[in-house]
Amino acid sequence: MELIMASSLTGFRELVGELGGDGDALLRDSGIRPEDSGRTDVFVSLRSAVNAAERAASATGAADFGRQLALRQTMDVLGPVGVAARTAATVAEVFRIFDKFVAAYSPGIAIDVRSGFVDWTLRLDPLPAHPQTVELSLGLILGVLRRFLGADYAPAEIHIPHRRLTSEADYRRYYGCALRDEAAESGFRIDPADLARPVHRDALAHHYLTGYLDESLAGREVSAVRSVADIVGRMLPSGVVTVEFIAQHFGMHPKALQRRLAAEGTTFAAVVDGVRRVTAERYLRDTEMSLLHLSRHLGYAEQGVLTRACRRWFGATPLAYRRTLREEI
Known part of the structure; x- marks a missing residue:
């Protein structure tokens, strides 16, 4: 019974249109009202959002649809979780905030940071094929990394659980690093020193925003x-x-x-x-x-x-x- 903030579909309709498809029809066919896409105050079925992304790639013939859509999104799509992450003290803490509070964006997603690796997981049972969703999410994470580490930052390696959708050269150009496809997890291998790098922290804002998210999620179960x-x-x-x-x-x-x-x-x-x-x-x-x-x-x-x-x-x-x-x- 998992939902996701409709902001996860920011840019969807416009991108599908530019690729020659009908974004509104794809959303409706997936059970999502087109006018809800991009909103942070509306939640939609996570499975429906995944389905929309996968169908869009097929309908438009864009094998890199997820990667293209990620270029139209920033961490703002995460709503208050993204705002709270901006107040972190280090890059690792940015992802720890994501890990702790991502349920406010979608309870069906998990983000984990461990020594040298940032991991992204979709929690749906049964788990549908979701290569576009993986690449969209990793593109968004790459954008977060580049926000804090510089526009030219490149991770050490990207892992995807599916077979690559385009050439290895395409992935290297997009993510700036080597690709390991058909891997056991989805995420980035990152130099621990990069994760430890400090970022500008607003301690007061951090206190209030994480407190707000703590209260919002305290004891909350998806009804x-x-x-x-x-x-x-x-x-x-x-x-x-x-x-x-x-x-x-x-x-x-x-x-x-x-x-x-x-x-x-x-x-x-x-x-x-x-x-x-x-x-x-x-x-x-x-x-x-x-x-x-x-x-x-x-x-x-x-x-x-x-x-x-x-x-x-x-x-x-x-x-x-x-x-x-x-x-x-």
Whole structure:
């Protein structure tokens, strides 16, 4: 049930367009609203984001799509985690901040720094093929290294778990170092002396930002209800809100998803019904949307289903409830 900040898709639509593809269509087909891409206040399915990157490479014929996309991103895509990293005392501490707080960006990603190696891991089960996501992420890490160590900095070696997608010369030109493909891990081998190099530190900002992230993540678990409700809300207008379809977004068996929801005291049907209720109330109160349009927006086949639902939720027809809401304003 892993999500990722939608800022991870910064530059996606523009790059796909420049390569002759339709970025909006690729995002929609992956279950992501195009207008959400690039936002730090919205989270999307991590599996869907991975799928979008892999499909974009195939659709555009750009084997180096992940590397190209990384050139359009900075550590700002990490949101508050990226801001906190700027306050570190050394390059190694930058990555320790990433390691400790990356869950605020995506709980499905792990970044580890050890003696002479910075490691990146995607935590999805089952794990999909994700070479573009690997190369995008390593390109972003390279950008972080060059931010603190200079624009010409080159690691000692890059490791990727898949077979190289283009020539070794391409990788050397991009990353500035030797390539080890089909490796056991994803990451960079780095001189320990480079990791120990000091960077400008704002001690006060460091204290407040890491404290904020500590509080944000303290005891936090990814809520199945919240994650499902988020995806359901986006998919309602399509009418595709079956447990099978939503489970597929999270790479889970439908029964496993139902068990997760049951552990939080609810069911898939109850989550869908709750999302529809909240959405209906908001549109009845705040807009002049027609009832036919609202019915379709909620994924109902006909307006009569909306009428029956409103009687159950609010004890009144949609129009009567809209009048009541307006009188309360």
